[in-house]
Amino acid sequence: MTAQRNLITDVAGLRVGNAHDPALASGVTAVLFEEPAVASYAVNGGAPGTRDTDLxxxxxxxxxxxxxxxxxxxxxxxDAAGGVQAFLRERGIGFAVGPxxxxxxxxxxxxxxxxxGNKDWGRYPPYRxxxxxxxxxxxxxxxxxTAGGGYGATTVDLKGGLGSVSAVTSAGHTVGALVVVNALAxxxxxxxxxxWAGAYEEGREFGGLGLPPRITPEMRKLAWKGRAREAAPPMSTTIALVAxxxxxxxxxxKRLAVIAHDGLAKGLRFAHAxxxxxxxxxxxxxxKPLMDEASDFIEIGALAGDCLARAVARGIYEATALSFPGALPAWRDRFGGLVQD
Incomplete structure (x- = not known):
């Protein structure tokens, strides 16, 4: 069951904002918490880029x-995290270390x-x-x-993007996912x-097409950025928050972050390369406290994986192509005539 907005902001206590530069063809998505949120992470990819994750x-x-x-x-x-820090510090928000x-x-x-996009930004990049x-x-x-951190994202065959969905467990806990889909595959x-996430779709959030009657070996054939020798080097990585x-x-x-990676495996062929x-x-x-700790947590984890798979597909479904020569088409450019919004 999806919540009202079908966005990660259905989870009480957080807000999301985007900023991007069309000429740069890149951007930033920021999540702000009303109160300090208990958080963790898991990296399963071979080439991560992160900041302040050890904490x-x-x-x-x-x-x-x-x-x-x-x-x-x-x-x-x-550098983008520094800009978010500056915004929060101006408002007296942060971890207290003495004064x-x-x-x-x-x-x-x-x-x-x-x-x-034009990445000739001069001495300092614009991400702060x-x-x-x-x-x-x-x-x-x-x-x-094509918004925020997903503005310049791509996959091997389509424009990538920013996706988000939510769900509610049987015990009433809300779960949401937010993802930048810039996948290798x-x-x-x-x-x-x-x-690939069609089995998990709620309503028509990414077109309502479901799954094909049969998935053939040809449909499972692998493709990825940079596979051909003449292709550009791989441009990849899918990053997400489940809340x-x-x-x-x-x-x-920590366990929730580990479990949620299942959503990337469900939504992409393939992930973690x-x-x-x-x-x-x-x-x-x-x-909202857990009432039956084990049962409630197991369901939260399962839905987090489902939500992440759905958010991956929704990010592609909602994307629009960049305006540059040779830019990848958006899903709607190729298949938009098959659905009615």
Whole structure:
């Protein structure tokens, strides 16, 4: 069952904002928490780019984080967290160290440097300012597809993008996912139009086409960025946040991030490769206690994986193509005539 907006902001206690630069063909998505959120992460890709993630391990002292960033820009994009920190610090938000306040804002990035945008930004990259703007834009509603951290994202065969969905467990806990789909491989079964995540779709959130009657060996044929020798180097990595309003320990949040990676395996063929930096964050805003600890947590984890698979497909479904010569088409460019919004 999906919640009202079918966005991660259905999880009480967090807001999301986007900022992007069309000429740059890149952007930033910022998540702000009303109160410090218990959080962790798991990296299953071979080429991650992250900032301040060690503090998310269960044995580290920090009890919660103030924000989180999903950004393009490769290693240059890691400046975005500084912009979000600046926004939070201006508002007196952060981890107290004596009289000092340090906003805690972990981050992951994708590689989108070869997508046709103008990356000649001069001495300093623009991601700190984009991070500040994304934080300033944070609210309950936000754009999907070619927006924020998903603005410059691509997959092997289609324009990538920013996706988000939500669900509610049988015990009433809300679960949501937010993802930048910049995958090495594909979200499509064969040549499309069906998504690998089609079995998990709620309503018509990514077209309502379901699955094909049969998936043939030809449809399972592998393709990935840079496979051909004449192709550009791989531009990849899918990064995500799964969140819940449940009360979780940091160890449970770690397990939730590990479990949620299943959603990338469900939504992509394939994930977690050598040139993927696939990273999933998890966060618990602590609004609703677990009643049956084991059962409730198992269901939260299962739905987190389903939500992430759905969000992957929705990010592709909502995307629009970049305007540069040779840019990949969007899903709607190829298959939009098959659905009615």
């Amino acid at each position: 998310l391990e269960p044995d580290k002292v920090v009890p919660g984080i103030n924000g989180l960033v999903l950004s393009g820009g490769s290693a240059f994009g890691l 000092a306040l340090v906003p805690l804002v972990p981050q992951a990035i994708t590689f989108d440097l070869l997508n046709g 300012e984009l991070g500040y703007e994304a934080a300033r834009n944070a609210g309950s509603d936000f754009a999907l597809g 594909s979200t499509l079964i064969g040549e499309g139009p069906h998504f 819940t309003d449940a009360v979780l320990t940091k160890a449970q949040a 050598l040139y993927d930096g696939d990273t999933v964050f998890s966060a618990a805003t602590g609004k």
